Amino acid sequence: MVNMLWFGPTSWVSGDPTLKIDLPSNACPSTRVSCTSPGDFRWVSMSLPLPYQAAVQEVVVCYQLQSPSSFISQVRLVEMTTPNVAHVRHDDPTDPKSTTPASYTSVIGGSCRPPL
Numbered sequence: 001m002v003n004m005l006w007f008g009p010t011s012w013v014s015g016d017p018t019l020k021i022d023l024p025s026n027a028c029p030s031t032r033v034s035c036t037s038p039g040d041f042r043w044v045s046m047s048l049p050l051p052y053q054a055a056v057q058e059v060v061v062c063y064q065l066q067s068p069s070s071f072i073s074q075v076r077l078v079e080m081t082t083p084n085v086a087h088v089r090h091d092d093p094t095d096p097k098s099t100t101p102a103s104y105t106s107v108i109g110g111s112c113r114p115p116l
Contacts, residue, residue, distance in 0.1 A: 007048060014044045030062075040073075048077075056090070059106045063096060071095040075106040 010031065012021050018037040021044065024030055033044055050056070059075050077090040096104040 005050070005054070007046060011046045012044045013046070014042075016042055018042065019044065034066075057108055059090075059092075059108070060103055061096065061106070062101075062103045063098070064101045065097060065099050068097065068099055071097045072104070075104070077108070 010023050012031055012033065014021060014033075018035055018039075019042055020034045020036070022028065022032040022034070035042055056077060059077065061072065061075060063072060065071065073093070073095060075090075075092040075094070076088060078086045079089055080086050090106070090108045092106040094104070094106070096102065
């Protein structure tokens with residue numbers, strides 16, 4: 001049995017002061033992430049509270065970039081075990097670059113299951 005879980009874009013966070021996250025409104029129904037100082041290692045994160053023993057098979061990112069020189073650098077799933085320890089469970093280095101509305105599916109080999 002395959003179940004789909006939808007996590008909306010209002011849960012994005014970043015501790016990077018150069019990133020601005022604008023939440024959906026009537027004028028703009030999607031979350032917008034903009035950067036005041038472009039460069040590498042700009043991250044936005046989202047917590048994924050999964051049901052017990054859920055397996056993640058793919059991550060679908062719906063997006064649109066404002067500029068052809070912009071791109072999403074990675075789709076990564078990380079499990080935090082303590083506040084200072086993270087284990088990378090999935091890392092996709094593909095660079096989605098569409099300037100028109102698009103989606104990118106990051107397929108996870110096997111599946112990503114939480115430890116017992």
